Amino acid sequence: MRRVGGRLLRWWRQLTAMRTALILLFLLAVAAIPGSLLPQRSLSQSNVTRYFADHPTLAPVLDKLYLFGVFSSPWFAAIYLLLFISLIGCVLPRAAEHARNLLSSPPAAPRHLQQLPESTELTASLPPVAALDVVEEELRVKRFRVVRREGRAGPELSAEKGYLRETGNLLFHLSLLALLLGLAGGKLWGYEGSILVTEGGGFCNSFQQYDTYSAGPLVSQSDLTPLCVDLTDFRAEYEANGTAASFTADLDYGLAGAAMRATTIGVNHPLRVDGDRVYVTGHGFSPSFTVVLPDGRSFDDVSAPFLPTETATMASEGALKLPDLGAGATDQLALQGFFAPTGLLQGSVLVSTDPRPLNPQVAIFVYRGYLGLDSGLPQSVYSLDQTQIDRDQLTKVGTANLSVGESTTLDDGTVVTFSGLKEFAALQLSHDPGQGWVLAAAISLLVGLLGMLLVRRERVFARVGPAPDGGGTVLSIGSLTRGSADTAPRFTALTDQVRTALADRNRTSAPDAAAPSARGGAPEKEIPSS
Amino acid sequence: MIDPSLAALSDNLFSVAVVLYSLAVVAFCAELAFGNWPARSRELVAVGAGAPTVVQPGALDGPPAESPGARRLGGVAMALTVLGGVAHAAVLVTRGMAADRLPWGNMYEFATAVVLVAVVAYTVLALRAPVLRHIGAFVLGPVVLAMVLIGLFLYASAGPLVAALRSWWLGVHVTTAILGFGIFFVSGIASVLYLLRSRYEQKAAAGLAPSSSLLARLPSAAALDRTAHRTAVFGFPIWTFAVIAGAIWAESAWGRFWGWDPKETWAFIAWVVYAAYLHARTTAGWRGRPSAWVNVVGLAVMVFNLLYVNMVSTGLHSYAGVN
Numbered sequence: 096m097r098r099v100g101g102r103l104l105r106w107w108r109q110l111t112a113m114r115t116a117l118i119l120l121f122l123l124a125v126a127a128i129p130g131s132l133l134p135q136r137s138l139s140q141s142n143v144t145r146y147f148a149d150h151p152t153l154a155p156v157l158d159k160l161y162l163f164g165v166f167s168s169p170w171f172a173a174i175y176l177l178l179f180i181s182l183i184g185c186v187l188p189r190a191a192e193h194a195r196n197l198l199s200s201p202p203a204a205p206r207h208l209q210q211l212p213e214s215t216e217l218t219a220s221l222p223p224v225a226a227l228d229v230v231e232e233e234l235r236v237k238r239f240r241v242v243r244r245e246g247r248a249g250p251e252l253s254a255e256k257g258y259l260r261e262t263g264n265l266l267f268h269l270s271l272l273a274l275l276l277g278l279a280g281g282k283l284w285g286y287e288g289s290i291l292v293t294e295g296g297g298f299c300n301s302f303q304q305y306d307t308y309s310a311g312p313l314v315s316q317s318d319l320t321p322l323c324v325d326l327t328d329f330r331a332e333y334e335a336n337g338t339a340a341s342f343t344a345d346l347d348y349g350l351a352g353a354a355m356r357a358t359t360i361g362v363n364h365p366l367r368v369d370g371d372r373v374y375v376t377g378h379g380f381s382p383s384f385t386v387v388l389p390d391g392r393s394f395d396d397v398s399a400p401f402l403p404t405e406t407a408t409m410a411s412e413g414a415l416k417l418p419d420l421g422a423g424a425t426d427q428l429a430l431q432g433f434f435a436p437t438g439l440l441q442g443s444v445l446v447s448t449d450p451r452p453l454n455p456q457v458a459i460f461v462y463r464g465y466l467g468l469d470s471g472l473p474q475s476v477y478s479l480d481q482t483q484i485d486r487d488q489l490t491k492v493g494t495a496n497l498s499v500g501e502s503t504t505l506d507d508g509t510v511v512t513f514s515g516l517k518e519f520a521a522l523q524l525s526h527d528p529g530q531g532w533v534l535a536a537a538i539s540l541l542v543g544l545l546g547m548l549l550v551r552r553e554r555v556f557a558r559v560g561p562a563p564d565g566g567g568t569v570l571s572i573g574s575l576t577r578g579s580a581d582t583a584p585r586f587t588a589l590t591d592q593v594r595t596a597l598a599d600r601n602r603t604s605a606p607d608a609a610a611p612s613a614r615g616g617a618p619e620k621e622i623p624s625s
Numbered sequence: 626m627i628d629p630s631l632a633a634l635s636d637n638l639f640s641v642a643v644v645l646y647s648l649a650v651v652a653f654c655a656e657l658a659f660g661n662w663p664a665r666s667r668e669l670v671a672v673g674a675g676a677p678t679v680v681q682p683g684a685l686d687g688p689p690a691e692s693p694g695a696r697r698l699g700g701v702a703m704a705l706t707v708l709g710g711v712a713h714a715a716v717l718v719t720r721g722m723a724a725d726r727l728p729w730g731n732m733y734e735f736a737t738a739v740v741l742v743a744v745v746a747y748t749v750l751a752l753r754a755p756v757l758r759h760i761g762a763f764v765l766g767p768v769v770l771a772m773v774l775i776g777l778f779l780y781a782s783a784g785p786l787v788a789a790l791r792s793w794w795l796g797v798h799v800t801t802a803i804l805g806f807g808i809f810f811v812s813g814i815a816s817v818l819y820l821l822r823s824r825y826e827q828k829a830a831a832g833l834a835p836s837s838s839l840l841a842r843l844p845s846a847a848a849l850d851r852t853a854h855r856t857a858v859f860g861f862p863i864w865t866f867a868v869i870a871g872a873i874w875a876e877s878a879w880g881r882f883w884g885w886d887p888k889e890t891w892a893f894i895a896w897v898v899y900a901a902y903l904h905a906r907t908t909a910g911w912r913g914r915p916s917a918w919v920n921v922v923g924l925a926v927m928v929f930n931l932l933y934v935n936m937v938s939t940g941l942h943s944y945a946g947v948n
């Protein structure tokens with residue numbers, strides 16, 4: 096039992112050693128590297144899918160090692176958890192010791208002052224205690240905490256300042272812990288959902304409505320604020336050279352059932368309500384079509400968002416599905432194609448030359464047949480199911496390049512008209528209860544860091560004794576500084592000041608040099624001060 | 626919107642700065658080559674042999690005796706550096722005026738500004754501690770190389786900012802990132818020189834180093850190490866702030882404050898490496914050369930983050946403006 100305890104203690108010591116922290120820090124940095132070189136699911140599922148297609152043998156192996164989700168992998172978590180346990184293990188004892196240090200007086204002077212990084216000896220004709228008084232005065236002016244003791248080799252003095260350095264150090268390391276807790280809280284209780292909303296449309300905050308969403312393990316549907324958002328208008332503005340200048344979305348928002356309020360959001364300006372934020376993360380066009388069947392039934396201005404494939408020109412691709420052509424119709428209709436806000440025909444190929452809708456055109460294929468929507472397999476709303484086309488369940492019944500207002504007539508007399516376009520915005524609703532904590536922790540981390548790096552902790556020790564030849568006093572001073580490299584000039588300045596003060600005092604007190612100094616009576620008593 | 630004559634002036638000033646820096650390099654090299662250094666290496670051996678690990682303040686801090694001619698060359702080199710820096714700053718000022726915005730909206734401008742910060746950091750160091758002037762050739766050399774590469778491969782003509790960058794946070798986040806990077810640049814060079822010089826001092830202590838070596842004319846290993854550490858200590862909080870500001874900006878621009886985007890990931894890696902450097906300096910067994918290597922790795926990570934992540938990988942930070 097004791098042996099086990101001893102071994103545990105040794106492990107604990109090792110884990111909380113600075114060297115271990117250093118190695119764990121390196122491991123953390125190295126572990127992050129694959130996360131930036133390989134596609135990550137959290138960033139782009141489609142890049143991961145492409146990687147699987149390009150590297151069919153390698154990808155599954157990498158996947159087993161969690162390399163497509165490095166930052167949520169168990170081994171990444173293991174490293175930072177170990178690091179933070181190590182951090183707790185070293186910070187808490189240090190905090191306790193620092194508290195004790197703040198309450199007690201500076202440590203006793205080391206036996207051999209000459210072994211300190213900076214040290215010197217001065218001679219004075221003052222009596223020993225008076226010489227030490229002079230040193231104390233100089234140090235107090237410099238805001239040192241000073242204590243005097245009666246040492247084995249004579250009266251001595253210890254002085255210290257720069258406690259903020261250690262306070263900053265502790266604040267920094269504790270803030271790292273707080274930061275991790277904030278991050279973890281945000282991951283557990285946070286969620287985000289994305290949805291494409293066409294002008295005139297809207298959504299309410301629920302997982303069923305989002306196109307994609309991700310939520311922490313402790314989030315349940317009932318935790319979602321019942322916020323609803325309607326997109327009334329979307330505008331994209333461009334500079335003359337085609338650089339995107341601004342994207343703005345006019346919204347109405349409010350809690351379900353309550354009054355709606357209007358606001359405008361845009362890039363860098365989300366909507367913030369009570370812990371929920373709504374962002375515009377993208378935009379695009381929804382071309383609309385009017386379909387008139389041979390029997391006169393018509394579907395007016397039906398539209399679907401086409402996803403931009405090229406942000407510079409907003410060339411987009413998408414599909415419009417008409418699964419229900421009305422009572423009695425067995426066939427379904429769909430069109431799939433390419434949208435160009437500013438179209439230009441190069442030969443027979445339509446390309447886009449400008450992101451603004453200056454001359455909107457579409458190039459479409461029209462299909463008739465069975466879309467397979469109720470087959471049970473999920474289908475993208477942005478494209479047709481290629482297997483239905485391959486199986487001849489869907490047959491191409493027309494192709495056309497259309498400008499707004501133009502139409503094409505199918506073999507059976509159905510007329511498809513490109514009737515106009517609307518803009519859509521990609522909206523994202525995010526909820527992260529941890530982020531306020533993380534911000535506070537980051538700020539206190541920075542404050543602690545500044546304290547730790549800018550403040551230097553200085554200790555000065557002095558001891559006096561009679562000169563060997565009997566005439567006067569030998570004053571030894573030494574100092575130990577943590578933090579700054581340039582200790583020599585500071586120490587020289589201090590000793591110069593002491594030397595000058597000793598000389599001054601010598602002159603003014605020369606007549607009664609023999610009289611005992613005020614403090615001389617009780618040198619063994621400690622006189623701590625703040 | 627873009628003022629073409631100011632934009633052209635900015636591009637010309639870029640060439641002027643490169644020429645001035647190149648002349649400064651020549652002058653720094655001449656100072657190293659023609660300065661005569663009597664008794665230099667003998668003294669080094671003596672000090673080194675007596676106390677190989679103890680820093681003797683002052684004794685090793687730099688070339689003790691320099692001929693007046695060499696000192697004059699050094700002065701000329703510093704003057705050229707400062708003039709180059711003025712032209713360099715004017716590159717950015719005129720560019721900002723041409724486009725009517727902060728002049729760090731693409732990779733060309735960002736990298737140019739980083740190099741300017743490095744030059745300013747070096748100049749300040751060299752004016753405060755003249756012994757550090759002797760690393761001038763080793764700072765200005767990489768500066769000229771960087772400027773030429775920037776001009777050749779990163780150049781982007783003056784233009785408006787993309788929507789995502791039109792934010793107050795550009796001024797906060799990118800400015801501090803530039804400051805941090807420029808300072809780390811000088812710090813990394815100091816560590817490289819420390820690595821070279823400390824090996825030289827070991828050899829000199831064993832009596833194996835030629836006194837004619839260029840390394841004999843560098844500041845002492847201790848002074849270089851101290852310079853590297855102090856610049857890193859200065860740069861680290863700035864870099865920390867830049868990362869935090871980036872996270873705050875990302876929260877309002879991209880919907881989350883941290884998403885392990887490649888640029889974020891590498892900024893984090895750099896931060897961890899520099900934290901490790903500061904730790905290594907106070908960890909037994911890591912002081913001296915191992916910790917200097919950590920600093921060099923830190924600089925490599927910063928450069929990698931600028932070049933690779935902007936140009937090869939795709940992420941939200943793709944504002945490079947380089948095709």
Ligand code: HEM
Pocket residue numbers: 110111112113115116120178181182183185186264268271547548577578858897899900903904907
């Ligand atoms: C077991 C874990 C850790 C231990 C035992 C530890 C210990 C220490 C100690 C003793 C110092 C003071 C050095 C001095 O005063 O000169 C220090 C400073 C510092 N620590 Fe840590 N630390 C740990 C983890 C971390 C982590 C995870 C980070 C950041 C990623 C970090 C960043 C820093 C920085 C930047 C300094 C400043 C160094 C300087 O003073 O120049 N530490 N740490």
